[in-house]
Amino acid sequence: MNCRYRAVVIIVITLSIWGVIHFIYNLPSDVSSKFDLTDKIKLTVYYEALCTDSKFFITRQLAPLQDKIPDHITIELVPYGKAVTIESAGTIIFQCQHDELECYANKIHACVIDSVTDPSIQLKYVACMIKNNQNPDEIAEICGKQLNIDHLPILICAKEDKASQLLKKHGxxxxxxxxxxxxxxxxxxxGSQDLAPLSKILKNLKQTVCSLFETRPTGCDN
Structure with missing residues (x-):
């Protein structure tokens, strides 16, 4: 193989490799984010119990989406928000955005998430409570009775060190x-904040999630 022919071959191979790399990196952004109907999309929601935006999102978007496409999503709830965890002399205390009441309500939510193993019922319980968390004990009892869940172990948990440990982990x-x-x-x-902008998720969760599937699940269009 003479030098000129060898040089041509090297150039062709180099251009071919560059072309493949260029093609991969310039694919439309939604190509790599499409999911099959056999996949489940996991939504992890970082929220706080007395936050108006959290209440709206959970009750008006998250819970309805769970009802519409339950076989295509899994939901993980993380109650903590913009709180701060302070540990001193073996004691854990929290400073929350909406004061001590929210810290206590967050603890109740953490105990619900820990004790209610059915994800659908867990979300229903949290969605029920967050509608009116100004009296956390009362709303935990009311929602527990509506869903046929014993609320007493949850309230006991919320007043014990276990709740602090749970909330610390969420933090x-x-x-x-x-x-x-x-x-x-x-x-x-x-597990990523990159698949869709938060503004888009908050504006229309159903549309955002449904657009990630190659074929839209039944329930996305009603």
Whole structure:
């Protein structure tokens, strides 16, 4: 093989490799984010119990979406928000955006999430409580009775050290977010904040999630 022919071959191979790389990196952004109907999209919701935006998102968008496409999503709730965890002499205390009442309500939510293993019922319980969390004990009892769940172990949990440990873990997860929380609620899709802008998720969760499927699930169009 003479030098000229070898040089031509090298150029052709180099251009071919560059073309493949260019093609991959310039694919439309939604191509890599499409999911099959056999897949489940995981939504992780970082929220706080007395946040109006959290209440609207959970009751008006998240819970209705769960009802429409339950076989295509899984939901993980992380109650903590913009709180701060302070540990001193073996004691854990929290400073919450909406004061001590929210810290206590967050603890009740954490105990619900820990004790109610059915994800659908868990979301229904949280959605019921967040509608009116100004009296956390009372609303936990009311929602427990509506869903046929014994609320007493949940309230006992909320007043014990276990609730502080649970809330601390939710705080660790929240503070580990990258990029960090700037708005509550913050939502991850499959563990990422990059699959869709938060503004788009908050505006229309159903449309955002349904657009990620190659074929729209039944329930997305009604």
């Amino acid at each position: 660790e997860r929240t503070h580990a977010l990258n990029p960090p929380v700037s708005f509550i609620p913050t939502i991850e899709i499959n």
